[in-house]
Amino acid sequence: MTTESEQQSEQQPQTGPASSDPQREPRASRDFPGMGLVKGLATTFKTMTKHAHTVQYPDQPPELPPRTRGVIALLEENCTVCMLCARECPDWCIYIDSHKETAPAPPGGGRERTRNVLDRFAIDFSLCMYCGICIEVCPFDALEWSPEFEYAEFDIKELLHEKDRLREWFWTVPAPVALDPGAPDPKEMAQAQKVADKRLTAQKAAEIVALADGGAAASGQPERSGPGRSGPAGGAEGDG
Amino acid sequence: MASTAHWWLEVALRLVVILGFFLVVPLLVGQMEHKAMAHMQGRLGPMRAGGFHGWAQLIADGVKFAQKESVVPADADRLVFQLAPAVALLPYLVALVVVPIGPGTQVGVALDLGLFFVLAVMGVGVLGTLMGGWASANKYSLLGGIRTAAQLMAYELPMLLSAASVGMAAGTLSLGAIVDKWQWWWLPWQLIGAFVFFVSGLAELQRPPFDMPVADSEIIFGAYTEYTGLRFAFFLLAEYAGIVLLCLLTSVLFLGGWHGPFSAHLGWLWTVLKTLALAFVVIWLRVSYPRLREDQLQRFAWTALIPLALAQLAITGVVRVL
């Protein structure tokens, strides 16, 4: 028993310093009088020798992330005047005017249809708080964030951007992030593809018939309108 | 008559040179503070005024100050309020006259008691701050003035004692003679004295970390709160002139002034270089350390600096006798 206790008492002082050494070392250097003062001086001096973080903005463009929320852009063609954005806007800074147009009934039968035509779409950026709710809420992706931010004005009234100007901003909206490899196509893409495929088979069938008839083949025109309806993303890509 | 005219010409020339030094070097230190402080904080500092790295920033500031309206508060003591900046600024100009920057005759007026004169005149500068603090009719200004006075009284003593140590070592009170007698081994010998002198000088100038009298987060800007325009600029200039004078004095008393390679021809350059290096240290300390509290300020002066200064006096005496 005594030997064991002796062994323990021998072991303890051995393990004690060994375990506390790495802790005690920095504390001793910290406790040395004036060490903290020297460290403070060293920190500032080291910072001085390094490159400054300042970006000299007007001379040097800032490096912004691609999805920076700079200004809200409008793709007029996608807008159905559903008024969701204007209603959700916390600042009531979106102004929309529209009128109804009646399309005549298609010749194949059916009734005549009405659709909304956008007359005015304006965002007052002097009121906007850049919450992005209008963009979230838009069911047709007519509103998007653009990274542009240099639209300061001398007159506050100039900050009311009408739809032409909002449409101009849309050219600067970056392309959407690519889908993961192997992911299924988005719903509208799949639908468009289906339509395109159907037209293609119909066209081929028509070609075969035409070939059999020996007449001239008409091609291309209907096919192109298919992908054009695939959504704002495609439109933006095409424009960019 | 001709010799008298010559003498007058020489005096005028010296005074013009000193005035130029007085107006240019503080601006240099101010610009250095802008840039060094900015880079120590990972910034660039002024970059636009004057084109190249904002070299003309302080000139632009001066123009701005000159254009500003000079406001005297309605309840202020007008005359004292208006006089205070001059009282704060002039002593530093006068003190500069007797500090030698090179060997021989490179000094405004070689006073036999130059050391005494400089310290006496430097103490007067604080009177301006006190006057401004009282005359502003503003609680913050008054608090700043009181703190300034308390700080002066605490730090004047260690400053004088450490300066006396150098006087003892050299056996003279003439600044030029002190530098003449300076040897390299005075550096370790008078090290404590140099530390005490520099630190208490910083405290007397209310430079960070001893800037309790102008602590902007609690008393706005102390005695200078109500000042605008040129008068405020004078106070600022007084601060930087004070830095220049303190660094000049420290380099002359403790760092050997013009001693260095080629000191026969380039002596003045050495003095200026040492002064600017010390000014950099002043800025460096400002960036690195937080402000001392008022009780810490007083305790540091009375329990650390004065004993250290007395110890330095004892060391100096012992070495002199041996």
Added chain:
Amino acid sequence: MNVTTASVQFTGSAQSYLSPTGVEVAFILIGLVVLGSALLVVTVRNLVHAALWLVVCLGGIAGEYLLLGAELVAWVQILIYVGAIVVLLLFGLVLTRAPIGHTDELDVKHRAPAVVVAAGAAGVLVTVVVDAYRKVWLEPRAAVPLGTGAANGAALFKYWVLPFETLSVLLLAALVGAIVISRRGADGDSDEPESVGTD
């Protein structure tokens, strides 16, 4: 002031741009300034203004010392009196009560006795000093070597050591007395806080 000293030193033996009467004229002018500011110190109705006039008065006296060639005394006058005593005075004033504008409490009732005492003291001092130095003529420029730090140091520590040391003992006693008084105040604080407060 500087220029004057420099000239006094510079033209030690050669022809001076200031004739001896020039020094005397300057002496009298500064003396008038000193006298006027001293009168203002006691008559001005504003405490801080009085302290600031004291600065002018003490600075003028330093100028007089300088004209008499007592350089060390002049700088000590500025260092101790202007730089420290007046700052202490102002500190005390500002810390307690120093309103901007007139202070009516400064009008003491015993004005006449004060004038009598002051005039009497001044009369005695002037008579004694004039009588003692009636025959002594001090050439200002010749006196310059007497006013240097070395000359003063030699005089102080060779011929006047005993009075000097006695004075330092006096100062020490004053220091100890100050500590004792402040300590007693601190002790009384715990016993009778109210009486200390009214003190």
